[in-house]
Amino acid sequence: EVQLLESGGDLVQPGGSLRLSCAASGFTLNNYAMSWVRQAPGKGLQWVSTISGGAYNTYSADSVKGRFTISTDKSKNILYLQMNSLRVDDTAVYYCAKQLSGSSPATDAFDVWGQGTMVTVSS
Amino acid sequence: QPVVTQSSSASASLGSSVKLTCTLSSVHSNYIVAWHQQQPGKAPRYLMKLEGSGRYNKGSGVPDRFSGSSSGADRHLTISNLQSEDEADYYCETWDSSSQVFGGGTTLTVL
Numbered sequence: 001e002v003q004l005l006e007s008g009g010d011l012v013q014p015g016g017s018l019r020l021s022c023a024a025s026g027f028t029l030n031n032y033a034m035s036w037v038r039q040a041p042g043k044g045l046q047w048v049s050t051i052s053g054g055a056y057n058t059y060s061a062d063s064v065k066g067r068f069t070i071s072t073d074k075s076k077n078i079l080y081l082q083m084n085s086l087r088v089d090d091t092a093v094y095y096c097a098k099q100l101s102g103s104s105p106a107t108d109a110f111d112v113w114g115q116g117t118m119v120t121v122s123s
Numbered sequence: 124q125p126v127v128t129q130s131s132s133a134s135a136s137l138g139s140s141v142k143l144t145c146t147l148s149s150v151h152s153n154y155i156v157a158w159h160q161q162q163p164g165k166a167p168r169y170l171m172k173l174e175g176s177g178r179y180n181k182g183s184g185v186p187d188r189f190s191g192s193s194s195g196a197d198r199h200l201t202i203s204n205l206q207s208e209d210e211a212d213y214y215c216e217t218w219d220s221s222s223q224v225f226g227g228g229t230t231l232t233v234l
Contacts, residue, residue, distance in 0.1 A: 035223065045159075045167065045214055047223040059221040095166060100157075106218040109157030111169045111182060 002026035002112050004079075004096050009117030016086050016121070022079040022096030022114055030054055030074045033099040035110065036081045038092035038119075048094070049081065053103020064090075086121045093118050125151035127215050127226035134232040135205055143200045145215030145226045152196035154217045161228075162211040170213075173198050205233050
């Protein structure tokens with residue numbers, strides 16, 4: 001069964017850092033583009049960042065560019081999101097998501113979602 | 124980058140049908156979309172991918188009550204024989220130029 005399991009969410013002060021993990025099972029991360037999507041409390045879904053299969057390319061939303069870094073460890077089949085210079089408006093549930101097909105980013109829909117991990121940025 | 128527009132809310136009675144719509148920006152009217160369901164307190168769930176032709180492919184385990192259709196820039200999700208568990212937020216997704224784009228979501232209330 002294809003599954004994604006996020007971890008690493010926490011309460012952090014503004015300006016702090018956090019690393020989120022997403023453990024994949026039932027498939028090989030390297031074969032698919034993988035993404036992070038977030039959802040602020042009471043709000044809709046917002047795409048955050050994507051990494052191509054094989055980790056050749058990464059793409060991020062303007063709101064996180066230069067602060068967040070997406071990466072993978074193919075030996076462990078884990079997706080990461082390193083979050084630096086966190087702001088109050090980064091507070092959200094963060095989901096990892098698998099692209100339905102293909103390793104090139106933004107070429108298909110998300111077909112598998114993790115359960116989410118909560119990041120709270122507050123002093 | 125495409126813009127995806129959804130009505131903020133919809134309601135329908137138990138056992139009836141409802142059609143939810145997402146509208147693509149005009150220059151992106153031929154784009155494929157995906158529909159996702161998010162029940163209260165849960166993660167999103169992939170329902171289907173829907174082409175401009177109206178052809179759709181559903182995810183594993185999605186009931187036959189869920190179907191898709193298209194008209195111009197509009198992409199429709201129809202839910203028949205509404206059940207209480209269909210009360211949820213429904214999001215439309217598309218993709219272009221190395222990013223994914225979501226509509227604002229429609230909250231469906233089952234009366």
